[in-house]
Amino acid sequence: MDQTAKKISVEELSILRLKVDQEKVTAEISDGRVVSIPLAWFPRLLSATVNQLQNFEISPSGYGIHWPDVDEDISIKSFVS
Numbered sequence: 001m002d003q004t005a006k007k008i009s010v011e012e013l014s015i016l017r018l019k020v021d022q023e024k025v026t027a028e029i030s031d032g033r034v035v036s037i038p039l040a041w042f043p044r045l046l047s048a049t050v051n052q053l054q055n056f057e058i059s060p061s062g063y064g065i066h067w068p069d070v071d072e073d074i075s076i077k078s079f080v081s
Contacts, residue, residue, distance in 0.1 A: 013076055014062025020045075020053045027079050030062065035079040044072040 008031055017028040025045070026036040039046045045053065045067065052069040059066070064075045 010077055010080060013080060015058050015065065015076055015079070016062065018056060018058060018065060020056065022050065022053070025065075025074075027065075027076070029076070029079060033080075037078055041078070042072060042074065044070045048072075 012030075014030045015027045016030055019026045022039070024036045024038050025042075026034060028034050039053075048067065048070045052067065055067065055069050057066045057068070058064075062076070064073055066073050
């Protein structure tokens with residue numbers, strides 16, 4: 001049995017679900033990973049209210065996330081790079 005893992009490019013991945021709290025953004029990625037990144041990496045998100053943090057949109061392709069209330073965008077690359 002071949003146990004070699006297939007390398008997946010970022011372009012093949014998508015964000016399926018997202019959770020945001022006052023410390024981190026956690027994404028469920030299409031390859032099964034669940035990855036968290038600190039809000040401190042994104043000053044606009046760090047200073048946002050709870051309501052603003054919860055108002056996000058995952059792009060139809062799953063490649064990016066947009067917070068319209070604070071005009072912040074991050075891509076899947078932030079989670080897997």
